Amino acid sequence: MTLVAILSGAGISTDSGISDYRGPNGLWRRDPEAEKLVTYDYYMADPEIRRRSWRMRRDSAALRAEPNAAHRAIAELERTPGFAVRVITQNVDGLHQLAGMPPRKVLELHGTARAVVCTGCRTRSSMEEALARVEAGEADPACEACGGILKSATVMFGERLDPVVLGEAMGIAKAAEVFLAVGSTLQVQPAASLAGIAAEHGARLVIVNAEPTPYDELADEIVREPIGTALPALLKRLA
Numbered sequence: 001m002t003l004v005a006i007l008s009g010a011g012i013s014t015d016s017g018i019s020d021y022r023g024p025n026g027l028w029r030r031d032p033e034a035e036k037l038v039t040y041d042y043y044m045a046d047p048e049i050r051r052r053s054w055r056m057r058r059d060s061a062a063l064r065a066e067p068n069a070a071h072r073a074i075a076e077l078e079r080t081p082g083f084a085v086r087v088i089t090q091n092v093d094g095l096h097q098l099a100g101m102p103p104r105k106v107l108e109l110h111g112t113a114r115a116v117v118c119t120g121c122r123t124r125s126s127m128e129e130a131l132a133r134v135e136a137g138e139a140d141p142a143c144e145a146c147g148g149i150l151k152s153a154t155v156m157f158g159e160r161l162d163p164v165v166l167g168e169a170m171g172i173a174k175a176a177e178v179f180l181a182v183g184s185t186l187q188v189q190p191a192a193s194l195a196g197i198a199a200e201h202g203a204r205l206v207i208v209n210a211e212p213t214p215y216d217e218l219a220d221e222i223v224r225e226p227i228g229t230a231l232p233a234l235l236k237r238l239a
């Protein structure tokens, strides 16, 4: 059994029509007003920020996006005998699971935009339901269990990553025989450091990204070609 760990970033979802909001050059970092919509303290303190945030979620095309060839190639490798595949993703779009990766084999470092969570009682429910309430006229829908403030189940700026998820990701990075970093600028920590941890523990490190990353020196192989064509070819070569 070959354990293949795949760290995926915004670049893997570009072909699905999802832009990089969160990265160093993403919209949220360039526009302070947009960044407030996804910053925990502002969100909790200001009902107007929450109303704008719900409108942004309602108007976003991300929930209607479809997985692309790269997502599908990863799910296919997972079904190939002799391979154990774990995905560690910085994305919140849920496209790995939609492409067929079993949910328990996908670690979402930054949470998911497909669910909402109550900041009071931590109850989770679906984003679809919450957006239906927004559509029906509730500009800032409250938790139906406790009346608390609802937010997307993503990790906002100012929130900690889930230590359990991060711990599992570290364990996978240490145990992986092959570690593929795909479409990640490897600039957002602690996700980026997983590439270094994997290399230190003897994994073959392959970086698939259009731009240079801070971890290129550690890589055994660097691929600059477009992910949608390069990744399926690369994974076929593994199998």
Ligand SMILES: [Zn+2]
Residues within 6 Å of the ligand: 118, 119, 120, 121, 122, 123, 143, 144, 145, 146, 147, 148
């Ligand atoms: Zn609640």
